[in-house]
Amino acid sequence: MRKKETLFLTFLIFIIFSLILFFLNITSPLSIPFGFLPSSIFQNKEILVLREENLTLRKKLADQKKIELENRALSDQFATTLAPNLNLLVAQIIGMPSFVPGVSAPQYYIINKGIKDGVRQNYAVLYKDNVVGKVTIVSKQTSKVELVTNTASSFTAFSFNTNALGLVKGQEGQDLTFGNVLLSEKLEVGDFVLTTGEIDEKNTGYPPNLVVGQILSVDKKSSALFQKASLKSKLDFAKLSTVFVVLGYK
Amino acid sequence: MKLYGSLFLILIASFLQNATTIPLTLIALFLLYIFNRQSWVIGLAFVAGLLLDTILLGRLGGHSLFFVVFLLLVVLYDRKFEIKTVQFVFVFLFVGSLLYLFLFGGRIAFFEAIVSALMGGVIYKIFTWRSFNGMR
Numbered sequence: 001m002r003k004k005e006t007l008f009l010t011f012l013i014f015i016i017f018s019l020i021l022f023f024l025n026i027t028s029p030l031s032i033p034f035g036f037l038p039s040s041i042f043q044n045k046e047i048l049v050l051r052e053e054n055l056t057l058r059k060k061l062a063d064q065k066k067i068e069l070e071n072r073a074l075s076d077q078f079a080t081t082l083a084p085n086l087n088l089l090v091a092q093i094i095g096m097p098s099f100v101p102g103v104s105a106p107q108y109y110i111i112n113k114g115i116k117d118g119v120r121q122n123y124a125v126l127y128k129d130n131v132v133g134k135v136t137i138v139s140k141q142t143s144k145v146e147l148v149t150n151t152a153s154s155f156t157a158f159s160f161n162t163n164a165l166g167l168v169k170g171q172e173g174q175d176l177t178f179g180n181v182l183l184s185e186k187l188e189v190g191d192f193v194l195t196t197g198e199i200d201e202k203n204t205g206y207p208p209n210l211v212v213g214q215i216l217s218v219d220k221k222s223s224a225l226f227q228k229a230s231l232k233s234k235l236d237f238a239k240l241s242t243v244f245v246v247l248g249y250k
Numbered sequence: 251m252k253l254y255g256s257l258f259l260i261l262i263a264s265f266l267q268n269a270t271t272i273p274l275t276l277i278a279l280f281l282l283y284i285f286n287r288q289s290w291v292i293g294l295a296f297v298a299g300l301l302l303d304t305i306l307l308g309r310l311g312g313h314s315l316f317f318v319v320f321l322l323l324v325v326l327y328d329r330k331f332e333i334k335t336v337q338f339v340f341v342f343l344f345v346g347s348l349l350y351l352f353l354f355g356g357r358i359a360f361f362e363a364i365v366s367a368l369m370g371g372v373i374y375k376i377f378t379w380r381s382f383n384g385m386r
Contacts, residue, residue, distance in 0.1 A: 007325065010289045014296045014318045021300075021311030046355065 073242040076128055086207060088244040089113055091125075094142070099238065105174045106237045109133065109145040113245060119143050122204035124246040130235050131195055131210040132243050143245075147237055148212065149174050157212050159185075160192040166228075168193065168212050174237060176213050179228035187218045187229050203248040256282055256291075260298045264305055271362050273350045275302055276317065277370045280343060283321055284333060285377065295321050308354075316353065320346050334378075336371050343370040 074090060095110035113119050115138055125132040125145045133153065137144040146153055153170040157178060164185035166178045178193050193215065197208025213231035220227035259282075263274040275298050283291045299314025306313075324342065327333060333342075347366035351359040 004329075007289050007292075010292050011318060011322045011325070014292055015315065015322070017296065018299065018311045018315035018318055022309065022315055024311070026310045 070242055077244055085250045087247040087250050089117060089247050091243055091245055093241055093243060105149060107147055107150045111143050111145055111243060114139050114141045114143050116140055118247055119245055120204065124206045125243050126210055126246065127235055127240060127243050129211050130233065131206060131212055149176060149237060155198060155206055156196045157193045158196055159187055160194055161188055162186040176231040177228050178231050179226060181227050183227055187215060187227060189215050189218060191215045193231055207246055256294060260294060264298060264301045271355065272366050273347050276346055276350055277343060277366055279317055281370060281373055283324055292318060292321055316350060336374055339374045340367045340371045343367040
C-alpha cells in the first residue's frame with residue numbers, strides 16, 4: 001500500500017513539474033543556437049514539409065499573377081476597335097536598357113520574340129491602340145524596340161479633330177513633339193494625334209490610326225515657319241510588361 | 251545497469267523519432283513500465299519528454315506531461331486488470347499513439363497508430379518469449 005502511495009506521489013510530482021514547464025511557455029534551448037541549421041536533425045519533419053509546400057505555393061501564386069496580367073493585356077488588346085485587322089504577336093518585355101527609375105525614362109525595350117517567331121526589323125510595336133515603337137535590331141530569340149519617346153524616333157502623324165499633318169519626334173523623358181505643322185493648320189489642346197501610316201511592301205512601318213498621344217500645349221509663333229505641340233502618350237512606358245508586334249495584316 | 255540501459259534506449263528512440271512519425275519514445279516508455287513497474291520509469295518518462303521537446307524545438311513540458319499522464323493511466327488500469335498481455339499492449343499503444351499523433355502531429359493517423367501498436371506487440375512478444383525460454 002505504501003509502495004502504491006509513493007508511486008502516485010511520484011506521478012503527481014512529475015505531472016506538476018510538466019504543467020509548470022508547459023505554462024511557463026519556454027521553447028527548446030536548442031532553437032537559439034541551432035535555429036539557423038536547415039537540416040532535419042533538430043527540426044520536425046512536418047515543419048520541413050510545410051515549408052517546402054509554402055515555397056511551392058508562393059511560386060505558383062507568382063506565376064498565376066503573371067498569367068493574369070498577360071491575360072488582361074491580351075483581352076484588352078483584342079477588345080480594341082481601331083486596329084482589328086492586324087496580325088499581332090504578343091511579346092513580354094524582358095529588358096529596358098539604360099532605364100533608371102526616377103532618373104531616366106526608358107528609350108528601348110528588349111522583348112522575348114525574335115526571328116524564330118517571325119519578327120523582322122522595322123516592325124511596329126503597339127499596346128492596345130497606342131503606338132509603342134519600332135523593332136530596330138532582331139536576333140534569333142529577342143528583339144530591340146526603339147520607343148517613340150526615343151530622341152532618334154520620328155514618323156508622320158495627324159491630329160484627330162483638325163486633321164493637321166505633322167512629324168512626331170521623341171524628346172528627353174517621356175514627352176513627344178508634334179512639329180512641322182503648317183501655320184495654316186489648327187491644333188487644339190486635348191486633341192489626339194494618330195499615325196498616318198508608313199507600311200511598306202515588306203509590311204514594316206507603323207500602321208495608320210494608332211494613337212500617339214494627346215496634345216498638352218501648342219507653340220504657334222507667326223514669325224516661325226511651322227507650329228508645334230507637345231504630346232504625352234497615354235502609356236506609362238516604364239510600367240509596361242506586355243506589348244504586341246505587328247506582323248502584318250490579316 | 252538497467253537504468254543506464256533504459257536511458258540509452260530512450261535517447262536512441264528520441265533521436266529516431268525525428269526521422270519518423272511513429273512515436274518510438276512512447277513505445278519504449280510503455281514497454282519499460284510493463285516489464286519493470288518501478289517509479290524510476292516515471293522519472294525517465296519526464297526526462298524523455300523534456301529531451302523530445304528539446305530536439306523537436308517545441309515547448310518544454312508538453313511531451314513530459316503526455317508521457318507521465320499516459321503512464322499514470324497504465325498504472326490505474328494495472329490496479330484492476332492484468333497488463334502483462336499482448337492484447338493490452340496492442341490496444342493501449344494504439345490508443346496512446348493515436349492520441350499522441352493527434353496532439354503533436356495535428357492529424358488522426360490510424361495507420362501510424364496501428365504500426366506502433368504492432369511494433370509494441372511484437373517487441374513485447376519477443377521479450378516474453380526470451381524470458382520464458384530463460385526460465386526453462
